[in-house]
Structures are given as structure tokens and as C-alpha cells.
Amino acid sequence: RRESWHIILLAKNMTGIRNLYKLVTLSHLHYFYKKPRIPRAELEKYREGLIIGSACEAGELYQQILNRASDEMVEKTARFYDYLEIQPIMNNEFMIREGSVRNAEELRDINRRIAELGRKLNIPVAATGDVHFLNPEDEVYRRILLAGQGYGDADTQPPLYFKTTAEMLEEFSYLGEEEARRAVIEVPRQIASQVEFLNPIPEGLQTPKIEGAEETVKDMAAKKAAALYGDPLPELVAKRLDKELGSIIKYGYAVLYLIAHKLVKHSNEDGYVVGSRGSVGSSFVAFLTDITEVNPLPPHYLCPDCHRVQLGDDTLYGCGSDMPDMDCPHCGARMGKDGFNIPFEVFLGFEGDKVPDIDLNFSGEYQTQAQKYTETLFGAKNVFKAGTISTIADKTAFGFVKNYFADRKLPIRDSEVERLVQGCAGVKRTTGQHPGGIVVLPMGDEITNYTPVQHPADDVNSEFITTHFEYHAIDNCLVKLDILGHDDPTIIRLLGDMTGVNIRMIPLDEPKVLSLFTGPEALGLSKEDSGLETGSLGLPEFGTSFVRGMLMDTQPATFSDLVRISGFSHGTDVWLGNAKDILKSGLGTMKEVIAARDDIMIYLIQAGVSPKHAFKIMEQVRKGKGLKHDDIAAMEEAGVPDWYIQSCQKIKYMFPKAHAVAYVTMAFRIAWFKVYHPLAFYAATFSVRGGGLEGSVAAGGLPKVEKAMEEIRRKRESKEQTAKDEDLYTMLELAREMMLRGYRFQPVDLNKSHQNRFKIAPDQSSLQLPFTSLSGLGPNVAHSIVAARNNKPFLSVDDLRVRGRVGKSVIDILRQQGALEGLPESDQQTLF
Numbered sequence: 115r116r117e118s119w120h121i122i123l124l125a126k127n128m129t130g131i132r133n134l135y136k137l138v139t140l141s142h143l144h145y146f147y148k149k150p151r152i153p154r155a156e157l158e159k160y161r162e163g164l165i166i167g168s169a170c171e172a173g174e175l176y177q178q179i180l181n182r183a184s185d186e187m188v189e190k191t192a193r194f195y196d197y198l199e200i201q202p203i204m205n206n207e208f209m210i211r212e213g214s215v216r217n218a219e220e221l222r223d224i225n226r227r228i229a230e231l232g233r234k235l236n237i238p239v240a241a242t243g244d245v246h247f248l249n250p251e252d253e254v255y256r257r258i259l260l261a262g263q264g265y266g267d268a269d270t271q272p273p274l275y276f277k278t279t280a281e282m283l284e285e286f287s288y289l290g291e292e293e294a295r296r297a298v299i300e301v302p303r304q305i306a307s308q309v310e311f312l313n314p315i316p317e318g319l320q321t322p323k324i325e326g327a328e329e330t331v332k333d334m335a336a337k338k339a340a341a342l343y344g345d346p347l348p349e350l351v352a353k354r355l356d357k358e359l360g361s362i363i364k365y366g367y368a369v370l371y372l373i374a375h376k377l378v379k380h381s382n383e384d385g386y387v388v389g390s391r392g393s394v395g396s397s398f399v400a401f402l403t404d405i406t407e408v409n410p411l412p413p414h415y416l417c418p419d420c421h422r423v424q425l426g427d428d429t430l431y432g433c434g435s436d437m438p439d440m441d442c443p444h445c446g447a448r449m450g451k452d453g454f455n456i457p458f459e460v461f462l463g464f465e466g467d468k469v470p471d472i473d474l475n476f477s478g479e480y481q482t483q484a485q486k487y488t489e490t491l492f493g494a495k496n497v498f499k500a501g502t503i504s505t506i507a508d509k510t511a512f513g514f515v516k517n518y519f520a521d522r523k524l525p526i527r528d529s530e531v532e533r534l535v536q537g538c539a540g541v542k543r544t545t546g547q548h549p550g551g552i553v554v555l556p557m558g559d560e561i562t563n564y565t566p567v568q569h570p571a572d573d574v575n576s577e578f579i580t581t582h583f584e585y586h587a588i589d590n591c592l593v594k595l596d597i598l599g600h601d602d603p604t605i606i607r608l609l610g611d612m613t614g615v616n617i618r619m620i621p622l623d624e625p626k627v628l629s630l631f632t633g634p635e636a637l638g639l640s641k642e643d644s645g646l647e648t649g650s651l652g653l654p655e656f657g658t659s660f661v662r663g664m665l666m667d668t669q670p671a672t673f674s675d676l677v678r679i680s681g682f683s684h685g686t687d688v689w690l691g692n693a694k695d696i697l698k699s700g701l702g703t704m705k706e707v708i709a710a711r712d713d714i715m716i717y718l719i720q721a722g723v724s725p726k727h728a729f730k731i732m733e734q735v736r737k738g739k740g741l742k743h744d745d746i747a748a749m750e751e752a753g754v755p756d757w758y759i760q761s762c763q764k765i766k767y768m769f770p771k772a773h774a775v776a777y778v779t780m781a782f783r784i785a786w787f788k789v790y791h792p793l794a795f796y797a798a799t800f801s802v803r804g805g806g807l808e809g810s811v812a813a814g815g816l817p818k819v820e821k822a823m824e825e826i827r828r829k830r831e832s833k834e835q836t837a838k839d840e841d842l843y844t845m846l847e848l849a850r851e852m853m854l855r856g857y858r859f860q861p862v863d864l865n866k867s868h869q870n871r872f873k874i875a876p877d878q879s880s881l882q883l884p885f886t887s888l889s890g891l892g893p894n895v896a897h898s899i900v901a902a903r904n905n906k907p908f909l910s911v912d913d914l915r916v917r918g919r920v921g922k923s924v925i926d927i928l929r930q931q932g933a934l935e936g937l938p939e940s941d942q943q944t945l946f
Contacts, residue, residue, distance in 0.1 A: 118151055119174035122167030122199065126309045130163025135562040138582060142568030150572060165308060168195045168228075170244055171206050179227050180214065192231050197238040197305060200225040200297065202285045205244055205272045222288050229289055229297065238304060241286050241297040246274040255537040259506070261521070262514030315583075316564060316591045319366065319469055322492055322556045327369040332359055334375070335402040344421030351423070354411060358399045358458055367462075367470055370593060373491065373554075374405045374472045377597065380487050381476055387603050387617065389475035389780055392596070395454075395772025396461035396712070397470075405472065407618075408775045409434075410456035415449040417442040428455050432674025432705070433775075435622040451623070454677075454775050460712050461772075464726050469589065473596035475776075477607060481550065481599035488552050488595065496559075498567055499578045500551025500585035500594055504543050511538035544571050547580045550598035553588070564588055601802045602654050602780040608798035609784070612874065613791050620786045622673050627785045631656065631670050636789050637855055644854050652788070652799045652848040654781045655680055659844075667694060668704060673778070680774035681709035686738070686766035693761070701757045708761050710771035711736035721752040731762070738766035796852045797872040797881055804872070806842040807849060809887030810931060813861040816853045819846055852881075859883050864908065864933045869896035890927050895920060910938045 125131045137160055141150040157166075168175040175198065178188050192198060203221050215221055232239035247256055250273060261268035277285070279298060286294040324330075335355060343351045362368055378388045382404075394400050395408030413426035413434040422444045426437045434451035442449050462468050476484045489497045506514075515534045519526045547570040555561050566582035569575075585594055606617055626636040630649035633641060637649050648665050650656040656665065656676075661683045670676050682689040693707040708714060711732050718728035731745050740763050741749075749759055788795040800807060811818045826843045829835040849859070858880045866882055867873075870893060873882040885896035895918075902908070902917040911934060914920055920928075928934050 119177070120169040120172040121157075122169050124165040124167070124305070124309060125163060125314075126165055127163050128310075128312060130165075131312070131314050132562055133160035133163055135564075135566040135582075136160050138566035139562055139568065142566065142572060142582065143574075143579070165196045165305060166194070167240070168192070168198045170199065170201055171209065173199070175228070175231075176224065179224050180209075189231065189235065192235055192237060195237065197240050197301065198228050198232050199240055199242050200228050200286070201242055201244055202272075202277070202282075205274065207272060208267070208270065211270070225286075226289065229293060238301040239297050240301040240305060241282055241294075242302075243277050243282070244272075244274055245276045248276050250275045252537070254534065255541075258514050258518045258534060259538055259541060261518050262510075315588055318591060319593070320556050320559065320564075320591055321366055321369045321593055322373075322496065322554050324369050324372055327372045328363045331362070331368045331371045331375075331399065331403060335359065335399045338402040338404075342416065342421070343423060348423045350411065350414075350425070354398050354458070355402070358397060358462075361458075361462055362399060365462075370470055370472055371399060371403055371405065373488075373593075373595065374400070374474065375403045376491065377474060377484055377487060377595070378405055381480055381484055384480065384483070385607060386477040386480045387606050389600060389603055390473070390776045391475050391598070391773050392471050392473035393461045393770035393772050394470070394472045394474075395776055396456045396458055396770065398458065400461075400472075405474075406772070406776065407779060408454060408456070408772050409452045410458065410772065411453040412455045413437060413451070413453040415440055415442075415451060417445060417447055417449050419447040420445045422449075424449070426451075426453070432672065432677070435673040454674075454771065455716075456712055456771050456775070457715060459725075459729055460715065460732075460770060464729055471589075471594075471596070473598065475598050475600035475603060477603035478599035478601060479604055479607075481597060484597045485550075485552055488554065488597070492554055492557065496555040496557060498553045498555070498561060499570070499580040500548035500553050501565075501568070501570065501580035501582060502546045502548050503584045504546050506539055506541045506543050508535060508539045511535045514538055545580070545582075546570050547578055548585055548596075550596050551585050552595045552597055553581055553585065554593045554595060564592055602777075602784070604802050605654075605784055605798045606780065608801060608871075609787050609791070609794055612794040612797065613787070615787075615791070617783050620783045622779065622782055624786060624789075626789050627782060628671075628673070630785050630788065631665050631676060634851075637792075637851070639851070639854055644851070646851065649788070650785070651844075651851050652795070652803075653785050655683065655777050656781055657844060657848075664689065664694075668697070673782070675704060676778045676782070677771065677774045678704065678707075678709035680778050681713075681769045681771065684769040684774070685709075687764050688768060692764045696757055696761065701755070706758075708758070708765070708768075710774055711768040712771040714762065714768075717758075718749065718752065718754070721749075721754055723748050723752050723754075735762045735765050736768035792852075792855060793857060793874045793878065793881065796848070796857065797874055799848065800845070800872040800881070801870070801884075804845045804848075805886075806838065807845045807887060808889055809859075809862055809883045810889075811846075812849055812859040812883060812887065813931070815858065816850065819849050819853065822846055823850070857881070862888055862928070862931050862933045864899075864914070864928065864937065865903065867933075869893065869900040888927050888931060891924055895924055908937065910941045912940050 123134055123137065125134045137152050137157065140156055141152045170176065175188065175191050175195070178191055203218050206221050207218070209215050209221065210217060229239050231237070247253060252275065253271060253273060257268050257271055260271065282298045283294055286297055289297065339347055339351060339355055346352070347355065362371065381388050390406035390408060395406045396410050398410050400406045401409050412428050413431045413436070415424040415426065415437070420442060422442055426434060431437045433455065434453040437451050440449050441447065462470055512531070512535050515531050515538065545568070561567055565588055567579050568582045570578060570580045581588060609615070610617055629636045632648060634644055634646040634649035639646060641647060648662050650662060650665060655661065661679070664679050664682060668675065668679060670679060682693055688708065693709065696702045696707050697704065714735055715728045715732040718731060719725050723731070727748055731741065734740065734745070741759065746759060784795065811822050823843060823846045826835060826839050829839055856879070860875050860880050860882045862883045862885060868882070868884045870884050870886040872884060875882045885891055885899060886893055899914070899918040899920065908914045908917070911925060914937070915925060
């Protein structure tokens with residue numbers, strides 16, 4: 115049928131839940147007449163386990179009665195439904211304004227007719243409220259939200275609040291006392307009694323199966339452990355390995371490790387390193403299976419020749435890189451230094467009851483290929499994008515409130531604006547997709563056993579299929595892989611390609627590199643002449659003005675200090691108003707203040723709090739839930755100082771230490787190139803992060819760069835600065851630093867410039883600007899120019915226009931930059 119009607123679908127058992135998921139999937143993946151709909155034939159096909167109601171005034175039964183259809187047609191329609199629905203008169207009062215009915219009494223007559231149909235056909239009739247908000251006064255929020263989204267009738271909305279039983283009985287009193295009681299109380303109870311008490315989300319993690327995953331992971335871990343630490347393994351290593359493998363295999367997580375191993379290996383073989391994130395670096399098995407480079411063992415020396423292991427003093431050294439160099443006392447070889455002292459429990463919990471979350475940072479250039487590889491591993495039918503639900507942000511809600519009252523020329527106090535913003539913010543707005551979340555279904559299973567699926571934001575043209583449920587709702591029953599795109603692996607790949615340096619051989623204790631975080635002297639610059647307090651501009655995680663301020667406050671002297679700073683900068687209410695004040699007041703030292711979530715558990719266990727209670731406190735604090743009375747009592751009994759307890763109470767979110775270690779490792783390696791291969795560093799950084807750097811400004815030298823910086827500072831002072839301006843300012847700072855070091859940018863050259871990469875010029879003292887650095891010259895045009903140039907050199911401007919598919923505006927841009935100098939306008943030559 116071409117008509118579209120509203121219906122109510124209730125699932126009364128697990129069969130109904132699954133059929134409901136199938137119908138929702140059908141309606142969102144296959145659009146009929148430009149809107150998501152369920153064909154009646156499909157509804158009848160999947161009707162088992164469902165209770166179907168006739169819905170509101172938009173339902174077909176109501177519309178047929180309103181339009182005076184024949185009694186025969188109305189009765190035939192009514193028989194399709196398991197119950198019929200009537201609603202309060204105010205819900206449908208808009209029909210009087212529109213002229214569909216003359217008055218409220220006609221609306222009551224329609225409800226009377228539906229009640230009469232129910233008696234005649236022995237179909238239950240339920241009085242419902244179409245509830246959209248809880249209390250009557252909450253209607254103002256819906257009014258503002260509707261107005262903000264362009265609804266013209268926002269101010270004439272019905273009172274769709276949750277009415278009391280007494281209010282509903284009064285509303286339907288015109289049906290007679292007995293009929294009203296049946297519709298308001300008895301029938302809703304009757305319908306509810308048919309619905310089983312059930313959890314629509316299956317319990318227990320359903321992992322995809324890979325034959326022999328447990329043995330494969332066990333063998334890989336054992337082989338690498340023996341290769342590094344010798345055979346037999348030292349007690350420390352063997353104990354940690356056995357403990358982790360026991361939990362991983364017991365709780366069925368080996369397949370997750372194997373999947374992650376395969377993804378990382380595939381990326382590495384294609385030339386892109388992978389950065390780990392989250393707490394996966396807390397797992398020694400993850401280190402041994404090459405999922406992460408973070409070694410979570412305590413700080414230790416390791417001889418590469420005889421495999422001798424010697425523990426460092428973890429009360430003195432935060433990680434292996436902080437320890438002094440040492441030769442092997444057994445064979446004399448220079449010993450390696452490793453270990454970051456990260457407990458496994460942060461990743462899996464003390465009882466293995468915490469589902470492991472393996473998050474990986476792939477190069478943004480490689481992310482799509484990595485995600486596609488999961489389809490190769492498990493089949494396209496078993497791989498879905500993780501769905502998200504976005505809500506109305508505070509700033510959006512503020513705009514809705516201000517515009518609502520401004521449009522109606524109504525006065526409003528700031529305090530009332532704030533109250534209304536709080537009521538509107540957080541309301542669900544639309545669906546989307548997680549940037550890197552991939553949900554993997556076990557082979558042979560059906561996704562509708564767990565969730566419906568859909569196009570994100572109901573965009574039928576989207577190539578992606580996402581889970582209908584927000585991914586957090588199902589992450590305890592289906593495996594979600596975080597295959598995220600990140601700039602750092604891309605920069606590392608470019609640096610390796612340009613220099614031939616093996617980035618894994620870069621030491622994490624190099625003195626000159628470490629000095630960058632407290633001054634620019636290793637760059638050949640002084641603080642006085644350059645105006646730079648640190649040399650960390652352009653370094654991921656350490657280049658923003660906020661983090662540079664942290665560096666100046668803390669003066670890091672070791673790698674572990676940098677890890678702590680990374681924890682400070684990524685936490686919420688961890689640094690400002692918390693750790694910063696504690697350090698300034700002298701209450702705690704850099705090693706004592708809380709930087710990462712792991713710090714809490716380790717410190718409390720050392721203080722004498724039971725391990726499980728310490729873990730519980732860590733989990734509460736890192737999620738922003740603070741401390742309970744029994745937590746405070748246990749901490750006080752263990753002698754934990756008051757400032758530490760107060761610090762825990764302030765924290766809203768905390769970074770895992772393993773994540774901080776992985777980020778700082780990447781940043782330190784990139785910093786090494788800044789010291790020893792500066793042009794490669796600037797070329798890679800500008801290529802990946804310098805999209806806003808205008809070529810004409812960069813080519814203009816130091817005066818133009820400093821002028822552009824001054825313009826942004828003026829915007830900042832007048833509060834006109836945007837996030838885009840802030841990003842550009844960071845790149846201008848870096849360009850200024852590069853020029854102070856004696857390097858420069860060469861303008862765009864038709865014959866030499868890359869389409870989007872900054873290249874080291876043959877003179878080895880400058881960077882060649884790419885085509886895309888010119889405002890108004892986009893990546894598609896740049897690609898077309900380079901492709902045509904690579905085929906054969908351009909002979910004239912006309913040749914460029916035709917073969918490069920370049921329009922007049924781009925020709926003018928190139929001409930203004932001097933890129934067409936010496937190129938004739940036409941291929942035609944004058945003979946006379």
C-alpha cells in the first residue's frame with residue numbers, strides 16, 4: 115500500500131525482540147517513498163512475539179474514522195491490531211486549528227467510536243499519553259528545541275507530559291466510569307502482563323572464532339619472551355606471563371589478541387607503524403604479540419647477548435629509560451633498558467571481569483585499509499561500523515534558547531538562560547558512526563540477535579552500515595575493535611621514508627631530545643633571541659600552548675616525567691585546580707601527584723589498601739565518580755594524606771598510563787628527528803598537520819609569518835578567534851621557528867611542487883611548498899595538475915588549462931604566486 119501509518123510495536127519475548135530488530139533494520143536500510151517504512155507484508159512475516167497497537171491520530175484506524183470510511187473497512191482494519199489506542203483530547207487539539215474537526219466534542223466522538231469498536235470486536239482499548247516529557251513545566255524545553263530545529267508550530271505543542279492515573283481517569287470520564295477505568299488501568303496492565311521481563315541485550319561476550327587462537331597466542335608470547343629474556347625465563351617474566359595467559363585464555367579473550375596482532379602485522383608489513391592507545395599497553399602478552407611497544411614490566415636492564423635481566427629501583431626510576439646506562443656484568447655488552455611498571459589489572463581487572471578494549475592508532479592514510487582488512491578476516495556480512503548517538507551540545511542549546519527569546523522579543527535573565535540550557539543540553543539529536551569502531555559478529559550469527567542496523571543519520575546514500583544501538587550498549591556482548599586514524603603514524607612513515615632511519619632504534623633517553631621539553635637550545639636557538647620557552651613546537655601532545663605551559667611549570671627531566679605530563683594534559687580536572695596547585699604548594703612532588711589512573715591503584719596498594727579495593731577506587735575516580743565513605747575510611751586508615759584524597763574527589767576523567775607511554779614514545783621519536791633531521795621533521799609535520807598554512811605567507815618569509823601571527827593575536831584579544839585560527843597559529847609558530855633556525859620555504863613551482871606534501875628542496879636548506887598550500891587550489895585540482903605534469907611537461911598556460919583541467923581562477927592563483935613565470939601563454943607561434 116502506498117499509504118503510511120504510525121503503529122506501536124511492543125516485543126513481549128525474545129522472539130519478539132529479534133523480530134523487532136529485523137523490522138527496524140528493514141525500515142532503516144530500505145526506504146519506501148523516501149521515508150523509512152515497514153511494508154505490511156514484512157510486518158506480518160515477523161509478527162510473532164510482537165504486540166501491535168493502532169497508534170495515535172497518525173494511525174490508519176484513526177484516519178479512517180476521521181475520514182468517515184465505511185464500517186466494514188474500519189472493522190477490517192481494527193482486526194489487524196492487538197490493541198486499539200485512544201489519547202487525551204489536548205493531544206489532538208491541533209486538528210481543530212487545522213479544520214480537520216470542528217470542536218473537542220468531535221475528537222471525543224472519535225475516541226468513543228474506537229472504544230465501541232473494541233467492545234464489538236473484543237479488542238482491548240488502551241488510553242495512552244504519547245508522553246514526551248515528565249512534568250508539565252518541562253514543555254518549555256520541547257518548545258525551544260522544536261523552534262531551534264525550524265518547526266513553525268513550536269509554541270502550540272500539546273501537553274505531552276506523564277499524567278497521573280487520576281488525571282487520565284478524569285480525562286476519559288466521558289466514556290463512563292467503568293469504560294474509563296478499563297482503558298486507563300486494566301488494559302495497560304493486561305498488555306504489560308504479556309511482556310516478559312527480559313534484557314534485550316544478550317549477556318556475555320560473543321567473540322568471533324579463530325581456530326586455535328589460544329594456542330597461537332600462547333606460542334607467540336612464549337617464543338618472543340624466550341627470544342628477549344632467555345630460556346628458562348626469569349621468575350619475574352615467567353610469573354607475569356603465566357598470570358596474564360591464564361586470565362586471557364580462561365575468559366576467552368585470546369581471539370581478541372590474535373585479531374589485534376593480525377591487524378598490526380598487516381599494517382607494519384605495508385610500511386605503517388601502529389600506535390597503541392587505551393590500557394592495552396598494560397598487558398605483557400600484548401607486548402609479546404607485537405600489539406603494542408609498551409613493555410609493562412617494572413623498570414629493568416636486559417642484555418641483548420646473554421639475556422641477563424637486572425631490575426632497576428622503581429622507587430628512583432619511573433621507567434627503564436630513566437635509568438643510567440649499564441654494561442652487562444656477565445658478558446660486558448651494553449644492556450638495554452625497558453619497562454614502565456604498569457599493572458595488568460588496569461586492562462582486565464582482578465577477576466578477568468573487565469572486557470578488554472584493544473584500541474589501535476593506524477595512520478590516517480591507512481585506516482580505511484585496516485578496517486577493510488577486518489572484512490577479509492571475518493567476511494563483510496559479519497563486520498559493521500559502531501553506531502553513535504549525538505546529543506545537543508551546551509553551545510547549541512545556548513543558541514536555541516537565546517534565539518527563541520530573541521525571535522519573540524521576550525526578555526530573559528541570564529540565570530533563566532542557564533536553567534533552560536541545562537534542560538535542553540544532552541537531548542538525543544541524531545545518529546552517527548564511531549570514527550574507528552568496528553563491531554565483529556561471530557561467524558554464522560545474525561546481527562539482529564543483538565541490535566538492529568542502519569545507515570548512519572538515516573542517510574540511505576551512505577556506504578556504511580552501523581549498529582542502531584549506541585556501541586556502548588552492546589560492547590559487553592559483541593567485540594568492538596577501535597581501528598582509529600591518527601597523524602603520528604603518518605608522520606613517522608614520512609620521516610622513515612625521507613631519512614632511512616629505523617625509528618625503533620631511536621633511544622628514549624637521548625639528552626638533546628629530552629632537553630627540547632625545557633628549552634630550545636638543542637635547536638641552536640636561545641630563549642632570549644627566539645622568544646621560545648621550550649623546543650616542543652610541532653611535537654604531538656607537547657606543542658600546544660596549554661601543554662607548553664605545563665612543561666614550563668614542571669621542568670621535566672626524565673621520560674617518565676613526560677609520561678606524567680601526558681596524563682595531566684589528557685585528564686579532566688587532573689591538572690588545573692588539582693595537581694598544579696599541589697605541586698605549587700609543595701604538598702606533593704612530581705612523582706607523588708596523580709597523573710594517570712594506574713597511579714592510584716599502585717599508590718594505594720603500596721600504602722596498604724587491599725588490591726581489590728584499590729582497583730575499585732581507581733575505577734571510580736577515573737570515571738569521575740569520586741570516593742565513597744568506605745573508600746575514604748580505607749585510605750585514611752592506610753595513612754593516605756588529605757591532599758591526595760581531595761585530589762581524587764576532583765578528578766572527572768583519567769588517562770591510562772599505557773596510553774600516555776605510547777603517545778610520548780611517538781612524540782619522542784618525532785622530536786629526535788627535529789634535532790637530528792630538522793628539514794625532514796618540518797616537511798613531515800607541515801605535510802600532515804599544516805593544512806592551514808597559506809603558501810603565500812610561508813613563502814613571504816619571517817615578516818609575513820609574524821604579521822599573520824599578530825593578526826590572530828588581535829582576534830584573540832577581541833575574542834573573535836576561532837578554533838581554526840588557533841590551529842593556524844600553532845603552524846605559524848612552527849614556521850617561524852623553522853626560519854629562525856635558518857631554513858625557508860620555496861614558493862609553489864609548477865614543475866617541482868608535490869600536490870600536497872612539503873618536500874625537501876635540492877639545496878637541503880629549504881622546503882618546497884605543495885600546490886595545496888595555495889588558498890583556492892584544492893586537492894583534486896592539485897592531483898590533476900601533477901598527473902598531467904608527470905605524463906609530460908607543460909608547454910604553455912593553454913596546455914596547463916587543458917591537460918591539467920584547470921579553471922581561470924586557479925590559473926590566476928598560480929600566476930600571482932609566480933608559478934607560471936617563463937611559461938608561454940599559448941602553443942601557437944607567430945611566424946611573421
